[in-house]
Amino acid sequence: MTIAIVLSLLLQSFFVTPLQPAEMKNKQAVVNTTEGEFVIDLEPELAPNHVGYFMKLAREGAYNKTAFHRIIKLGIIQGGDPLSKDPAKIKTYGQGGLGKLQPEFSAEPATRGAVAAVLQPGNFPAQWDPKLGIHVT
DSSP states (O other), X not given: OOHHHHHHHHHOOOOOOOSOHHHHTTOEEEEEETXXXXXXXXXXXXXXXXHHHHHHHXXXXXXXXXXXXXXXXXXXXXXXXXXXXXXXXXXXXXXXXXXXSOXXXXXXXXXXXXXXXXXXXTBOOSOEEETSSOOOO
C-alpha cells in the first residue's frame, strides 16, 4: 500500500453503523428493476458497517432510479452509483458514492449470486456488486 493511500485512510472518517446486530439480522433487500425483481439476503455478521450503510441508504431512497452501469456477461453486474441517476454524467458512472466505508473482508467464499462491495485501492464504496468476489454484503 502506498503512503498516500495509508495517509488517506488515516485522515478519512468512515461510516460506522449505529445499528445493533439484532436490528440488521434476517433482513433482505428487494430490488425491483425493469427486467424483474431479485432479493438480497443481508449478512451483518460478515460486514456490519456495509449492511448498516446499505440499509441507511436504501431507507433514504438513495438507490431509487439508479442504473446498473456495468454488466459483464457471466461476470458481474454493478449498480447503486448515485451519479447514474443523471444521464449527463454517464462518463462518471461508477465513481459516485465512494470512500464512505472501510473494507470488511470475510473468509466466506464468493459464489454465484453473492453480493459484494467494489474495492478499489484507496477508494472504499457504498455501491454493491453482485458476484465480484469479496463477500461483504
